[in-house]
Amino acid sequence: MDINTTIKEIKQSFRLMMDGAVAKSMRDKGLDYKLNWGATLPRLREKADEIGKNYDLAIALWKENVRECKILATMIMPADRMLSEVVDIWMEQTPTQEIAEQAAFNLYQYLPYAPAKAYTWMASEKELYQLCGFHILSRLFMNGQEPNERGINEFIDQALAALQGNSIPVKKAALSAVQRFAELGLVYERIAKSAIKRANLDFL
Known part of the structure; x- marks a missing residue:
């Protein structure tokens, strides 16, 4: 299955995780994503476990301006394969405090x-x-x-x-x-x- 199809399916799975209350509370706090389904972190973690570590998919997911895609990218990126330059690009493109914290906890702390x-x-x-x-x-x-x-x-x-x-x-x-x-x-x-x-x- 090609990456675009996989991403499409992943995005569809977010619909099932949708939590309007979570999404609204984020908007109220000024966390403005282009798209935000309000999926909770445990649900995203389950999805990440289901997918497993996947470098190419993580790179593709990160490029999506969608909260859940970015968080999922930090969960499935294999830390031992991530080049320092890629980390710098991700850091430059980090839109919110939430994504920064998720990246630090899920991924950056494990980098060599x-x-x-x-x-x-x-x-x-x-x-x-x-x-x-x-x-x-x-x-x-x-x-x-x-x-x-x-x-x-x-x-x-x-x-x-x-x-x-x-x-x-x-x-x-x-x-x-x-x-x-x-x-x-x-x-x-x-x-x-x-x-x-x-x-x-x-x-x-």
Whole structure:
């Protein structure tokens, strides 16, 4: 079956998952997709499991300006086959906070070069890039990946900048990453606490 036919069938399956209340609540929050069926994430995950990992299909789905297609693309893309340049293109084309978070959780945290991307994005001027960077690091810390000394300093600097910034989503992502960092062990907890204290942000 060719990819266009497959995509057509996938899109038809979204109709069955349609949830008007979810779609409306997203529109009310300003999440404006060209097409949004309001399919819930568990339903999309089931669909992804049914399809399995598929590089070409993921690339084709991502090109569709449809919320569900983009999320599904992040779920079926094999992380070990995704080139760094493709990740950069996807990141540039990421339309909303939801898609950025889904990409970080479903895909970017598993990339072989995930830490490098996370550190680059965390230092970006763009809000969605920062958000993605902190979410990836949160996941890596949760999985017990410890940064080296340079990584620690860079992470703490960027996290403090984010926590003192104006973007609520980025603040939340940075705070979550700092908490995960502190959970890596006593030394990390002390580093996090003293940094937070220095910045007069005492909440750890």
